[in-house]
Protein backbone atom coordinates (compact mmCIF):
# COMPACT_ATOMS: atom_id res chain seq x y z
CA UNK A 1 0.00 0.00 0.00
CA UNK A 2 1.35 3.41 -0.98
CA UNK A 3 0.60 5.36 2.20
CA UNK A 4 0.86 9.10 1.69
CA UNK A 5 -1.98 10.06 4.03
CA UNK A 6 0.22 12.00 6.44
CA UNK A 7 2.44 13.56 3.77
CA UNK A 8 2.36 17.03 2.23
CA UNK A 9 0.29 17.23 -0.96
CA UNK A 10 -1.18 19.87 -3.26
CA UNK A 11 -4.92 19.36 -3.56
CA UNK A 12 -7.27 21.62 -5.45
CA UNK A 13 -4.57 24.27 -5.82
CA UNK A 14 -3.61 24.35 -2.11
CA UNK A 15 -0.59 22.79 -0.42
CA UNK A 16 -1.69 20.86 2.66
CA UNK A 17 0.27 19.04 5.37
CA UNK A 18 -1.80 15.86 5.03
CA UNK A 19 -4.87 14.49 3.26
CA UNK A 20 -7.30 14.44 6.19
CA UNK A 21 -9.62 17.47 6.08
CA UNK A 22 -12.25 19.02 8.31
CA UNK A 23 -15.51 19.17 6.36
CA UNK A 24 -17.62 22.35 6.66
CA UNK A 25 -19.15 22.60 10.12
CA UNK A 26 -21.56 25.40 10.94
CA UNK A 27 -20.30 26.92 14.17
CA UNK A 28 -23.32 28.96 15.29
CA UNK A 29 -20.80 31.14 17.11
CA UNK A 30 -20.79 34.43 15.18
CA UNK A 31 -21.42 37.65 17.10
CA UNK A 32 -24.79 39.32 16.59
CA UNK A 33 -23.13 41.46 13.89
CA UNK A 34 -22.13 38.27 12.04
CA UNK A 35 -18.47 38.57 12.97
CA UNK A 36 -15.87 36.11 14.28
CA UNK A 37 -16.24 35.61 18.06
CA UNK A 38 -13.53 34.65 20.59
CA UNK A 39 -15.15 31.18 20.91
CA UNK A 40 -14.87 30.68 17.17
CA UNK A 41 -11.19 31.63 17.22
CA UNK A 42 -10.59 29.04 19.92
CA UNK A 43 -12.43 26.39 17.91
CA UNK A 44 -10.23 27.04 14.89
CA UNK A 45 -7.03 27.27 16.93
CA UNK A 46 -7.60 23.84 18.46
CA UNK A 47 -8.50 22.30 15.10
CA UNK A 48 -5.37 23.71 13.45
CA UNK A 49 -3.21 22.60 16.38
CA UNK A 50 -4.81 19.17 16.12
CA UNK A 51 -3.04 18.57 12.82
CA UNK A 52 -5.87 18.53 10.29
CA UNK A 53 -4.61 19.22 6.74
CA UNK A 54 -7.39 21.62 5.76
CA UNK A 55 -10.23 23.31 7.59
CA UNK A 56 -13.33 24.07 5.56
CA UNK A 57 -15.34 26.61 7.58
CA UNK A 58 -19.01 26.37 8.41
CA UNK A 59 -21.17 28.03 5.79
CA UNK A 60 -20.97 31.80 5.64
CA UNK A 61 -23.83 33.98 4.40
CA UNK A 62 -23.38 37.03 2.21
CA UNK A 63 -26.44 37.63 0.06
CA UNK A 64 -28.99 40.39 0.66
CA UNK A 65 -31.61 37.93 -0.65
CA UNK A 66 -30.80 35.29 2.01
CA UNK A 67 -32.34 34.53 5.41
CA UNK A 68 -29.37 32.99 7.22
CA UNK A 69 -29.52 32.83 11.02
CA UNK A 70 -28.02 35.60 13.21
CA UNK A 71 -25.24 33.28 14.46
CA UNK A 72 -23.88 32.89 10.90
CA UNK A 73 -20.71 34.68 9.73
CA UNK A 74 -21.78 37.40 7.30
CA UNK A 75 -19.29 38.11 4.56
CA UNK A 76 -21.67 40.41 2.72
CA UNK A 77 -19.69 43.60 3.30
CA UNK A 78 -16.09 44.77 3.57
CA UNK A 79 -16.10 45.14 7.37
CA UNK A 80 -16.02 41.30 7.53
CA UNK A 81 -12.46 41.25 6.18
CA UNK A 82 -10.52 42.33 9.32
CA UNK A 83 -11.96 39.75 11.76
CA UNK A 84 -11.80 36.99 9.14
CA UNK A 85 -8.14 37.83 8.50
CA UNK A 86 -7.49 37.17 12.21
CA UNK A 87 -9.16 33.77 11.89
CA UNK A 88 -7.16 32.82 8.80
CA UNK A 89 -3.94 33.89 10.55
CA UNK A 90 -4.68 31.69 13.59
CA UNK A 91 -5.10 28.68 11.31
CA UNK A 92 -1.98 29.43 9.25
CA UNK A 93 0.16 30.13 12.33
CA UNK A 94 -0.74 26.67 13.57
CA UNK A 95 0.23 24.86 10.37
CA UNK A 96 -3.15 24.24 8.75
CA UNK A 97 -5.00 25.81 5.81
CA UNK A 98 -8.47 27.33 5.57
CA UNK A 99 -11.14 27.36 2.87
CA UNK A 100 -14.34 29.32 3.51
CA UNK A 101 -17.64 27.74 2.58
CA UNK A 102 -20.08 30.25 1.08
CA UNK A 103 -23.76 29.52 0.83
CA UNK A 104 -27.27 30.71 0.24
CA UNK A 105 -29.73 28.89 2.51
CA UNK A 106 -32.71 29.20 0.14
CA UNK A 107 -35.86 27.77 1.72
CA UNK A 108 -34.21 25.20 3.99
CA UNK A 109 -34.60 27.35 7.10
CA UNK A 110 -34.76 26.09 10.66
CA UNK A 111 -35.83 29.51 11.96
CA UNK A 112 -38.35 32.21 11.05
CA UNK A 113 -37.37 34.13 7.89
CA UNK A 114 -36.73 37.85 8.17
CA UNK A 115 -37.79 38.58 4.58
CA UNK A 116 -39.22 36.92 1.47
CA UNK A 117 -37.81 33.41 0.93
CA UNK A 118 -36.52 32.76 -2.58
CA UNK A 119 -35.96 29.46 -4.39
CA UNK A 120 -35.59 28.16 -7.94
CA UNK A 121 -39.39 27.64 -8.13
CA UNK A 122 -42.40 27.89 -5.86
CA UNK A 123 -42.21 24.27 -4.66
CA UNK A 124 -42.93 23.98 -0.93
CA UNK A 125 -39.95 22.89 1.17
CA UNK A 126 -40.92 19.80 3.18
CA UNK A 127 -38.36 20.78 5.83
CA UNK A 128 -40.61 23.58 7.09
CA UNK A 129 -43.64 24.05 4.82
CA UNK A 130 -42.21 27.28 3.35
CA UNK A 131 -43.22 27.99 -0.24
CA UNK A 132 -40.48 30.14 -1.77
CA UNK A 133 -40.91 32.73 -4.49
CA UNK A 134 -38.98 31.95 -7.67
CA UNK A 135 -35.79 33.97 -8.23
CA UNK A 136 -36.20 36.39 -11.12
CA UNK A 137 -33.37 36.39 -13.66
CA UNK A 138 -32.34 39.81 -12.34
CA UNK A 139 -32.15 38.39 -8.80
CA UNK A 140 -30.03 35.48 -10.09
CA UNK A 141 -27.66 37.96 -11.77
CA UNK A 142 -27.36 39.86 -8.47
CA UNK A 143 -26.71 36.66 -6.48
CA UNK A 144 -24.01 35.54 -8.92
CA UNK A 145 -22.32 38.92 -8.50
CA UNK A 146 -22.58 38.70 -4.70
CA UNK A 147 -20.86 35.29 -4.72
CA UNK A 148 -17.88 36.88 -6.51
CA UNK A 149 -17.74 39.82 -4.10
CA UNK A 150 -17.88 37.53 -1.04
CA UNK A 151 -15.09 35.36 -2.42
CA UNK A 152 -12.93 38.43 -3.06
CA UNK A 153 -13.38 39.55 0.57
CA UNK A 154 -12.26 36.11 1.72
CA UNK A 155 -9.26 36.19 -0.58
CA UNK A 156 -8.37 39.62 0.82
CA UNK A 157 -8.68 38.18 4.34
CA UNK A 158 -6.02 35.60 3.46
CA UNK A 159 -8.20 32.53 3.01
CA UNK A 160 -6.65 29.81 0.85
CA UNK A 161 -9.80 29.34 -1.22
CA UNK A 162 -13.57 29.16 -1.11
CA UNK A 163 -15.97 26.25 -1.28
CA UNK A 164 -19.37 26.81 -2.90
CA UNK A 165 -22.06 24.97 -0.93
CA UNK A 166 -23.93 23.07 -3.62
CA UNK A 167 -25.19 20.26 -1.37
CA UNK A 168 -27.66 19.20 1.35
CA UNK A 169 -30.84 20.95 0.12
CA UNK A 170 -29.62 24.55 0.36
CA UNK A 171 -30.30 26.92 -2.53
CA UNK A 172 -27.84 25.71 -5.18
CA UNK A 173 -28.67 22.06 -4.58
CA UNK A 174 -32.36 22.94 -4.93
CA UNK A 175 -31.50 24.43 -8.35
CA UNK A 176 -29.91 21.07 -9.28
CA UNK A 177 -32.98 19.09 -8.21
CA UNK A 178 -35.74 18.39 -10.77
CA UNK A 179 -38.16 18.19 -7.82
CA UNK A 180 -37.52 21.80 -6.74
CA UNK A 181 -36.37 23.38 -10.00
CA UNK A 182 -39.41 23.62 -12.30
CA UNK A 183 -38.11 26.58 -14.27
CA UNK A 184 -38.60 26.77 -18.00
CA UNK A 185 -35.96 29.45 -18.67
CA UNK A 186 -32.21 28.86 -19.15
CA UNK A 187 -31.83 27.99 -15.42
CA UNK A 188 -34.04 24.89 -15.39
CA UNK A 189 -35.57 21.99 -17.26
CA UNK A 190 -32.63 19.58 -17.68
CA UNK A 191 -29.51 18.64 -15.68
CA UNK A 192 -27.46 20.84 -18.05
CA UNK A 193 -29.71 23.86 -17.45
CA UNK A 194 -30.10 23.21 -13.70
CA UNK A 195 -26.32 23.53 -13.22
CA UNK A 196 -26.09 26.82 -15.12
CA UNK A 197 -26.38 29.04 -12.05
CA UNK A 198 -23.43 27.21 -10.46
CA UNK A 199 -21.30 27.64 -13.58
CA UNK A 200 -22.08 31.37 -13.51
CA UNK A 201 -21.12 31.50 -9.82
CA UNK A 202 -17.77 29.83 -10.57
CA UNK A 203 -17.10 32.29 -13.38
CA UNK A 204 -18.05 35.22 -11.16
CA UNK A 205 -15.63 34.09 -8.43
CA UNK A 206 -12.80 33.40 -10.88
CA UNK A 207 -13.33 36.82 -12.50
CA UNK A 208 -13.35 38.59 -9.14
CA UNK A 209 -10.45 36.68 -7.55
CA UNK A 210 -8.31 35.70 -10.53
CA UNK A 211 -8.00 32.28 -12.20
CA UNK A 212 -5.52 30.91 -9.64
CA UNK A 213 -7.67 31.44 -6.55
CA UNK A 214 -8.92 27.96 -5.60
CA UNK A 215 -12.66 27.43 -5.95
CA UNK A 216 -14.01 24.16 -4.55
CA UNK A 217 -17.56 22.90 -4.43
CA UNK A 218 -19.48 20.49 -2.21
CA UNK A 219 -22.11 18.49 -4.12
CA UNK A 220 -24.63 15.78 -3.33
CA UNK A 221 -23.89 12.52 -5.16
CA UNK A 222 -27.63 11.94 -4.60
CA UNK A 223 -30.31 13.72 -2.62
CA UNK A 224 -31.54 10.27 -1.55
CA UNK A 225 -34.95 11.88 -2.02
CA UNK A 226 -38.25 10.09 -1.58
CA UNK A 227 -39.68 11.40 -4.89
CA UNK A 228 -39.43 9.36 -8.08
CA UNK A 229 -37.53 12.06 -9.96
CA UNK A 230 -35.33 13.09 -7.02
CA UNK A 231 -31.77 14.17 -7.90
CA UNK A 232 -29.68 11.00 -8.15
CA UNK A 233 -26.24 9.77 -9.12
CA UNK A 234 -26.76 10.06 -12.91
CA UNK A 235 -27.79 13.71 -12.51
CA UNK A 236 -24.79 14.23 -10.21
CA UNK A 237 -22.32 12.89 -12.81
CA UNK A 238 -23.65 15.44 -15.34
CA UNK A 239 -23.31 18.18 -12.71
CA UNK A 240 -19.81 17.07 -11.71
CA UNK A 241 -18.55 16.96 -15.29
CA UNK A 242 -19.95 20.42 -16.06
CA UNK A 243 -18.47 21.82 -12.87
CA UNK A 244 -15.08 20.22 -13.60
CA UNK A 245 -15.10 21.76 -17.09
CA UNK A 246 -15.91 25.16 -15.58
CA UNK A 247 -12.52 25.28 -13.83
CA UNK A 248 -13.54 24.28 -10.29
CA UNK A 249 -10.43 23.05 -8.46
CA UNK A 250 -11.92 20.26 -6.27
CA UNK A 251 -15.25 18.56 -5.61
CA UNK A 252 -16.25 17.30 -2.18
CA UNK A 253 -18.75 14.44 -2.54
CA UNK A 254 -21.55 14.39 0.03
CA UNK A 255 -25.25 13.46 -0.12
CA UNK A 256 -28.71 13.72 1.42
CA UNK A 257 -30.94 16.50 2.68
CA UNK A 258 -32.85 17.23 5.88
CA UNK A 259 -35.95 15.47 4.54
CA UNK A 260 -34.61 12.73 2.27
CA UNK A 261 -34.22 9.00 2.93
CA UNK A 262 -30.77 9.83 4.26
CA UNK A 263 -29.48 12.99 5.87
CA UNK A 264 -25.91 14.17 5.26
CA UNK A 265 -25.15 13.23 8.88
CA UNK A 266 -26.12 9.59 9.20
CA UNK A 267 -26.10 7.55 12.40
CA UNK A 268 -23.27 5.23 13.35
CA UNK A 269 -24.79 2.19 11.65
CA UNK A 270 -23.53 3.77 8.39
CA UNK A 271 -19.83 4.11 7.64
CA UNK A 272 -17.95 5.70 4.71
CA UNK A 273 -21.35 6.16 3.15
CA UNK A 274 -20.47 8.16 0.04
CA UNK A 275 -17.36 6.16 -0.75
CA UNK A 276 -18.70 4.20 -3.75
CA UNK A 277 -19.95 7.35 -5.46
CA UNK A 278 -16.77 9.30 -4.67
CA UNK A 279 -14.61 6.45 -5.95
CA UNK A 280 -16.52 6.35 -9.26
CA UNK A 281 -16.31 10.13 -9.59
CA UNK A 282 -12.58 10.15 -8.90
CA UNK A 283 -12.04 7.39 -11.47
CA UNK A 284 -13.90 9.34 -14.13
CA UNK A 285 -12.97 12.98 -13.59
CA UNK A 286 -9.60 14.63 -13.82
CA UNK A 287 -9.82 16.81 -10.71
CA UNK A 288 -9.32 16.18 -6.98
CA UNK A 289 -12.23 14.47 -5.25
CA UNK A 290 -12.75 14.77 -1.50
CA UNK A 291 -15.02 12.23 0.16
CA UNK A 292 -17.04 12.98 3.31
CA UNK A 293 -19.48 11.02 5.45
CA UNK A 294 -19.01 8.44 8.18
CA UNK A 295 -15.22 8.04 8.36
CA UNK A 296 -14.16 6.89 11.83
CA UNK A 297 -11.32 4.39 11.30
CA UNK A 298 -7.77 5.33 10.40
CA UNK A 299 -7.19 2.05 8.52
CA UNK A 300 -10.19 2.82 6.34
CA UNK A 301 -8.91 6.30 5.51
CA UNK A 302 -5.50 4.88 4.69
CA UNK A 303 -6.92 2.25 2.36
CA UNK A 304 -9.17 4.75 0.57
CA UNK A 305 -6.33 7.18 0.00
CA UNK A 306 -3.87 4.50 -1.07
CA UNK A 307 -6.12 2.42 -3.29
CA UNK A 308 -8.47 4.88 -5.01
CA UNK A 309 -8.07 8.15 -6.92
CA UNK A 310 -9.76 10.02 -4.07
CA UNK A 311 -7.46 12.91 -3.13
CA UNK A 312 -8.58 13.54 0.46
CA UNK A 313 -11.04 12.34 3.07
CA UNK A 314 -12.93 14.85 5.18
CA UNK A 315 -14.65 14.52 8.54
CA UNK A 316 -16.96 16.72 10.55
CA UNK A 317 -18.41 15.18 13.72
CA UNK A 318 -15.28 13.24 14.76
CA UNK A 319 -13.35 16.53 14.84
CA UNK A 320 -16.02 18.22 16.97
CA UNK A 321 -15.46 15.53 19.58
CA UNK A 322 -11.67 15.32 19.08
CA UNK A 323 -10.09 18.36 17.39
CA UNK A 324 -6.72 16.63 17.91
CA UNK A 325 -7.74 13.40 16.17
CA UNK A 326 -5.30 13.69 13.24
CA UNK A 327 -2.28 14.21 15.49
CA UNK A 328 -3.47 11.35 17.68
CA UNK A 329 -3.56 9.01 14.69
CA UNK A 330 -0.31 10.34 13.24
CA UNK A 331 1.30 9.88 16.67
CA UNK A 332 0.50 6.15 16.69
CA UNK A 333 -2.72 5.92 18.74
CA UNK A 334 -4.81 4.39 15.99
CA UNK A 335 -7.97 3.63 17.94
CA UNK A 336 -11.22 4.68 16.24
CA UNK A 337 -12.57 8.21 16.45
CA UNK A 338 -14.52 8.57 19.69
CA UNK A 339 -17.51 10.15 17.89
CA UNK A 340 -20.67 8.03 18.10
CA UNK A 341 -22.55 10.05 15.43
CA UNK A 342 -25.34 10.94 17.90
CA UNK A 343 -25.79 14.36 16.23
CA UNK A 344 -25.97 15.98 19.64
CA UNK A 345 -23.45 18.50 18.25
CA UNK A 346 -26.34 20.27 16.44
CA UNK A 347 -26.74 22.64 19.36
CA UNK A 348 -28.80 25.84 18.98
CA UNK A 349 -26.45 27.62 21.40
CA UNK A 350 -23.37 26.85 19.26
CA UNK A 351 -21.82 23.70 17.85
CA UNK A 352 -20.31 21.55 20.63
CA UNK A 353 -19.92 17.85 21.30
CA UNK A 354 -22.83 16.50 23.35
CA UNK A 355 -20.36 14.71 25.63
CA UNK A 356 -18.88 18.06 26.75
CA UNK A 357 -22.22 19.19 28.17
CA UNK A 358 -23.10 18.94 31.85
CA UNK A 359 -26.22 19.41 33.97
CA UNK A 360 -28.98 21.61 32.57
CA UNK A 361 -27.21 22.14 29.25
CA UNK A 362 -27.04 18.39 28.72
CA UNK A 363 -30.73 17.91 29.58
CA UNK A 364 -31.78 20.76 27.26
CA UNK A 365 -29.74 19.28 24.42
CA UNK A 366 -31.34 15.85 24.96
CA UNK A 367 -34.71 17.51 24.18
CA UNK A 368 -33.26 19.04 20.98
CA UNK A 369 -31.98 15.59 19.97
CA UNK A 370 -35.39 14.02 20.57
CA UNK A 371 -36.99 16.65 18.30
CA UNK A 372 -34.38 16.06 15.59
CA UNK A 373 -34.90 12.32 15.74
CA UNK A 374 -38.66 12.76 15.44
CA UNK A 375 -38.10 14.97 12.36
CA UNK A 376 -35.50 12.87 10.62
CA UNK A 377 -36.10 9.29 11.77
CA UNK A 378 -33.46 6.82 12.80
CA UNK A 379 -31.08 7.61 9.99
CA UNK A 380 -30.03 10.85 11.64
Ligand SMILES: Cc1cc2nc3c(=O)[nH]c(=O)nc-3n(C[C@H](O)[C@H](O)[C@H](O)COP(=O)(O)O)c2cc1C
Pocket residue numbers: 023024025026027057058059101165167168218254264265266292293294295314315316317318343345346347351
Ligand atom coordinates in the same frame (compact mmCIF):
# COMPACT_ATOMS: atom_id res chain seq x y z
C1 LIG B 1 -22.94 20.45 13.59
C2 LIG B 1 -22.81 20.26 12.11
C3 LIG B 1 -22.73 21.37 11.29
C4 LIG B 1 -22.59 21.20 9.90
N1 LIG B 1 -22.46 22.31 9.10
C5 LIG B 1 -22.26 22.16 7.77
C6 LIG B 1 -22.04 23.29 6.94
O1 LIG B 1 -22.02 24.44 7.39
N2 LIG B 1 -21.86 23.07 5.63
C7 LIG B 1 -21.85 21.80 5.09
O2 LIG B 1 -21.64 21.65 3.88
N3 LIG B 1 -22.02 20.72 5.85
C8 LIG B 1 -22.21 20.86 7.17
N4 LIG B 1 -22.35 19.75 7.96
C9 LIG B 1 -22.22 18.40 7.35
C10 LIG B 1 -20.77 17.91 7.43
O3 LIG B 1 -19.87 18.72 6.73
C11 LIG B 1 -20.61 16.47 6.88
O4 LIG B 1 -20.95 16.49 5.51
C12 LIG B 1 -21.46 15.44 7.62
O5 LIG B 1 -21.46 15.70 9.01
C13 LIG B 1 -20.95 14.01 7.41
O6 LIG B 1 -19.61 13.88 7.84
P1 LIG B 1 -19.21 13.17 9.25
O7 LIG B 1 -19.80 11.78 9.23
O8 LIG B 1 -17.71 13.14 9.23
O9 LIG B 1 -19.77 13.99 10.33
C14 LIG B 1 -22.52 19.89 9.34
C15 LIG B 1 -22.62 18.78 10.20
C16 LIG B 1 -22.76 18.96 11.56
C17 LIG B 1 -22.83 17.73 12.44
